[in-house]
Amino acid sequence: MSAQSLTTKDLSVFYGEKQAVKKVSMDFPEREVVALIGPSGCGKSTFLRSLNRMNDLISGARIEGEIWIGDQNICDPSTDVVSLRQKIGMVWQKPNPFHKSIYENIAFGPRYHGIRNRKQLDEIVETSLRKTALWDEVKDRLNQSGLALSGGQQQRLCIARSLAVQPNILLMDEPASALDPVSTAKIEELIAELKKDYTIVIVTHNMQQAARVSDRTAFFFLGDLVEYDDTQKMFTNPSKKSTDDYISGRFG
Amino acid sequence: MRAKTVDRIATAVIVCVAGFIILLLAALLGYLLVRGLGHISFDFLTSAPQALKAGGGIGPQLFNSVFLLVLTMIITVPLGIGAGIYMSEYAKDNKLTAFIRLIVEVLSSFPSIVIGLFGLLVIVNTFGFGYSLLSGALALTIFNLPMMVRLTEQSLRSVPKEQKEAGLALGLSRWKTIMSVMIPVALPSIVTGSILAAGRVFGEAAALLFTAGMSSPRLDFSDWNPLSPTSPLNPMRPAETLAVHIWKINSEGLAPDAPEIAAGASAVLVIMVLLFNLGARWLGRVVYRKLTASK
Numbered sequence: 001m002s003a004q005s006l007t008t009k010d011l012s013v014f015y016g017e018k019q020a021v022k023k024v025s026m027d028f029p030e031r032e033v034v035a036l037i038g039p040s041g042c043g044k045s046t047f048l049r050s051l052n053r054m055n056d057l058i059s060g061a062r063i064e065g066e067i068w069i070g071d072q073n074i075c076d077p078s079t080d081v082v083s084l085r086q087k088i089g090m091v092w093q094k095p096n097p098f099h100k101s102i103y104e105n106i107a108f109g110p111r112y113h114g115i116r117n118r119k120q121l122d123e124i125v126e127t128s129l130r131k132t133a134l135w136d137e138v139k140d141r142l143n144q145s146g147l148a149l150s151g152g153q154q155q156r157l158c159i160a161r162s163l164a165v166q167p168n169i170l171l172m173d174e175p176a177s178a179l180d181p182v183s184t185a186k187i188e189e190l191i192a193e194l195k196k197d198y199t200i201v202i203v204t205h206n207m208q209q210a211a212r213v214s215d216r217t218a219f220f221f222l223g224d225l226v227e228y229d230d231t232q233k234m235f236t237n238p239s240k241k242s243t244d245d246y247i248s249g250r251f252g
Numbered sequence: 253m254r255a256k257t258v259d260r261i262a263t264a265v266i267v268c269v270a271g272f273i274i275l276l277l278a279a280l281l282g283y284l285l286v287r288g289l290g291h292i293s294f295d296f297l298t299s300a301p302q303a304l305k306a307g308g309g310i311g312p313q314l315f316n317s318v319f320l321l322v323l324t325m326i327i328t329v330p331l332g333i334g335a336g337i338y339m340s341e342y343a344k345d346n347k348l349t350a351f352i353r354l355i356v357e358v359l360s361s362f363p364s365i366v367i368g369l370f371g372l373l374v375i376v377n378t379f380g381f382g383y384s385l386l387s388g389a390l391a392l393t394i395f396n397l398p399m400m401v402r403l404t405e406q407s408l409r410s411v412p413k414e415q416k417e418a419g420l421a422l423g424l425s426r427w428k429t430i431m432s433v434m435i436p437v438a439l440p441s442i443v444t445g446s447i448l449a450a451g452r453v454f455g456e457a458a459a460l461l462f463t464a465g466m467s468s469p470r471l472d473f474s475d476w477n478p479l480s481p482t483s484p485l486n487p488m489r490p491a492e493t494l495a496v497h498i499w500k501i502n503s504e505g506l507a508p509d510a511p512e513i514a515a516g517a518s519a520v521l522v523i524m525v526l527l528f529n530l531g532a533r534w535l536g537r538v539v540y541r542k543l544t545a546s547k
Contacts, residue, residue: 052421054417054420054421057416057417057420059344059345082420082423082424082425082426083423084423085420085421085422085423086422086423087423088421089421090417090418090421092414092417092418094414096412096414096415096417096418098415098418098419098433099415099436099437099543099544099546100436100543100544100545101545102545104545108422108432109422109423109424112422112423112424112428113423143545144545145544145545145546146545147546148546158418161418161422162421162422165422165423
């Protein structure tokens with residue numbers, strides 16, 4: 001398992017006639033956390049969802065441009081989208097564990113990808129849950145439903161689930177916005193830990209969160225990438241006025 | 253104050269309506285059971301009907317009802333779930349699928365006697381299946397399929413989008429995501445739908461008059477070879493079901509105890525539907541728990 005860098009070149013996303021993302025070119029260096037910020041409807045979630053081609057599911061959605069993972073352009077029609085998604089983990093705003101046991105939530109993916117050995121699966125379950133600091137909380141009730149956990153635990157279970165299929169990149173769409181402050185803090189700690197092994201892209205509405213967890217921050221507005229720089233610089237000395245206005249809470 | 257009064261009146265009206273419906277159902281059930289229960293005995297449930305003498309039973313009809321139900325569900329459930337999956341997950345939203353949906357709607361409100369006559373013309377005569385269990389099962393499939401398709405489609409659509417996306421994001425194929433992630437979530441509604449469909453099979457008479465027929469041959473319950481003409485399992489034999497039997501003895505029964513037989517048979521029918529409902533729900537719950545590890 002190794003982190004991989006991700007690059008977009010002139011990436012545009014359309015919903016029918018409407019252009020939701022306008023020619024965005026970005027570099028996501030490996031083992032770094034990039035935060036995408038911007039007001040609702042600015043295209044940041046759409047942009048995120050196009051990185052693993054999840055937007056293909058929406059009828060009428062269309063992508064132009066290039067997305068490179070390593071030396072592979074995943075917008076190429078010959079890309080096997082199904083196996084591509086295995087390399088890119090995804091976490092949603094609302095925790096969405098499968099309606100299965102905690103164990104099955106984790107083991108389901110690796111088993112599908114060919115790991116049948118019970119011992120090996122047990123190991124994957126344990127490591128994934130340890131990585132998300134959930135193991136000690138759930139090790140005695142692995143056969144219970146994942147839905148029986150608290151919201152914060154469910155979200156960490158979902159992160160563990162995506163880690164179990166050994167992705168290189170993690171996409172997180174407002175992963176803590178439905179959680180209480182304590183659970184949010186745990187998720188943020190987790191992100192800091194995970195960036196040692198993964199390239200992470202996170203969409204967030206919470207400025208402090210972006211400042212705390214990310215190495216770089218990108219500000220989106222009306223489908224355009226307005227500014228993309230080191231988080232420190234973005235929050236202290238942005239070069240565009242609209243970035244400053246947004247970060248200091250004057251709009252959005 | 254006014255808003256409160258309106259609220260109180262509305263509540264009272266709604267409670268009255270609900271109470272009336274419950275009362276009606278209870279009265280109906282009570283009437284059926286009180287009239288019929290006294291006539292039910294082991295002998296009544298197992299012996300063959302008598303055309304002219306008193307003391308006939310409903311054994312073959314009871315068996316026919318259950319067997320027809322099984323046959324129909326064997327055909328309806330896979331087709332209905334398959335088509336429902338297609339409509340909800342694979343079909344594109346265009347004029348053709350809108351048209352298919354419209355047809356399904358129309359079919360689901362088709363009068364059953366029309367389906368019976370269609371079955372007579374097409375299945376019984378043109379296909380040459382004759383009055384048989386198979387003809388009856390096919391007619392009931394036409395009758396039930398639209399509902400099965402719609403219910404499956406709706407229950408799959410009501411699975412949260414994030415469940416599907418979570419499956420796909422793990423690199424699962426679409427088919428695997430549907431079968432292992434979405435179907436377990438949708439299962440309770442699909443089971444409920446199947447129960448409703450099955451209930452209609454038990455109760456249906458009009459669609460069966462001209463397809464499964466109004467007679468039952470002499471059955472030999474020790475002969476379980478499905479190819480033998482006297483075997484209960486032979487799907488090509490005519491088979492009068494319980495509901496058809498009730499209709500027949502009520503309209504042209506010659507036995508002196510016809511009214512009692514009809515009452516007993518009605519009570520049995522109601523009890524069968526009830527038992528089937530409870531059984532199917534229990535089974536659905538067990539499967540759901542097994543699939544989802546829930547309590």
